[in-house]
Amino acid sequence: MEPEASERPKDLVLEFPMGAIADPYRAHLHHIIPIDFNSVQKLPESHVWHDKSHESLFGVPSADPLPVPVIDLMDSEASSLMIQACETWGIFQVIGHGLTKFMEDVESEAEKLFGLPVDQKLKALRSPGGATGYGRPHISPFFDRHMWQEGFTIMGSPIDHAKQLWPQDYQGFCDTIDDYQNQMKALAEKIIRIFFKSLNINFEELNWLNDSGLSSPGTALQLNSYPPCPDPTRAMGMAAHTDTSLVTLVQQSKTSGLQVFKDGVGWVLVQPVPGALTVNLGDYLHILSNGMYTNVLHRAVVNQQIQRFSMAYFYAPPRDFTVSPVLSRVTGQMPKYRSLTVKEYVDLKGKHLEKALSLIQI
Numbered sequence: 001m002e003p004e005a006s007e008r009p010k011d012l013v014l015e016f017p018m019g020a021i022a023d024p025y026r027a028h029l030h031h032i033i034p035i036d037f038n039s040v041q042k043l044p045e046s047h048v049w050h051d052k053s054h055e056s057l058f059g060v061p062s063a064d065p066l067p068v069p070v071i072d073l074m075d076s077e078a079s080s081l082m083i084q085a086c087e088t089w090g091i092f093q094v095i096g097h098g099l100t101k102f103m104e105d106v107e108s109e110a111e112k113l114f115g116l117p118v119d120q121k122l123k124a125l126r127s128p129g130g131a132t133g134y135g136r137p138h139i140s141p142f143f144d145r146h147m148w149q150e151g152f153t154i155m156g157s158p159i160d161h162a163k164q165l166w167p168q169d170y171q172g173f174c175d176t177i178d179d180y181q182n183q184m185k186a187l188a189e190k191i192i193r194i195f196f197k198s199l200n201i202n203f204e205e206l207n208w209l210n211d212s213g214l215s216s217p218g219t220a221l222q223l224n225s226y227p228p229c230p231d232p233t234r235a236m237g238m239a240a241h242t243d244t245s246l247v248t249l250v251q252q253s254k255t256s257g258l259q260v261f262k263d264g265v266g267w268v269l270v271q272p273v274p275g276a277l278t279v280n281l282g283d284y285l286h287i288l289s290n291g292m293y294t295n296v297l298h299r300a301v302v303n304q305q306i307q308r309f310s311m312a313y314f315y316a317p318p319r320d321f322t323v324s325p326v327l328s329r330v331t332g333q334m335p336k337y338r339s340l341t342v343k344e345y346v347d348l349k350g351k352h353l354e355k356a357l358s359l360i361q362i
Ligand SMILES: C=C1C[C@]23C[C@@]1(O)CC[C@H]2[C@@]12CCC[C@@](C)(C(=O)O1)[C@H]2[C@@H]3C(=O)O
Pocket: 137, 138, 139, 140, 153, 219, 220, 222, 241, 242, 243, 244, 245, 314
């Protein structure tokens, strides 16, 4: 199963024998940049995805008569439309947020970042156990093939890594990223308050949602680049997953690639609407709502012509927050999940990925 040496592109570092089951405890190897994508003419065996669920993607696209909802935040019905969207889809796009300028700025910084030569990028890798820097998606050890993707994760300020990349000229990047994260945080909190209200959660009491400084939410910004791929029908941009968040705000560049799985329909493309932000519901809102709100299963596919970017802002409660199916208390339903802290859930997900939820099912 090892690719031929001739197929092995420059800078490809094989982390484990191809075909072996990936070991989630090998997290320390995440940071290695696998490939200089520009030098690859033929999809290496190490990047060929064979699994059945992937094949279904490349057949006839699912013809769902209803596209992913697009909601205007200025609409007086916006809150109830969001709630409806999350009972059925677990995802919607928002317009009317007034953040277009920040979105344009961050996209041009992402283009600059991923356009650097590989030897430059190597100066800003995510260190073993570190949070910020270039590296593979955290979920990659669960898969025995590499994704056709490059990522740069940011937790807090990217200043140390930016200084490595642009010693004289790092401030512009840092300012853009800081402004973007501040704006995304405010929007995420606005959306979360709508959902918490619907779940009868008294958010006034949650100091992390009210910036009272006692504890802070867990946030991260993930910049993704999907270079043009020589064989897109056999490659995977970002493997199917649900987000470990309350909500994730995703900015897609013009080129489509994000797909969501809808029960009874299959994989559906989230057609980028110019200026829109996609809102994904993550695992924590699914648990809090006792399963009423869908934690949307999604993935990214690649194409042969155009490099695609996405910027995903994750918002989660603090690590000591207890996530419990509060809705069951309100409605008198049986709780479907046991209560656990964010820290416990993150640990479970790190070991079991999508099986984490079934492990806490009652
Ligand atoms: C806050 C987080 C969510 C994330 C893991 C992380 O700690 C930082 C990176 C995030 C990301 C981005 C790409 C997809 C994803 C599944 C991954 O591998 O890393 C998500 C993680 C997640 O939602 O579990």
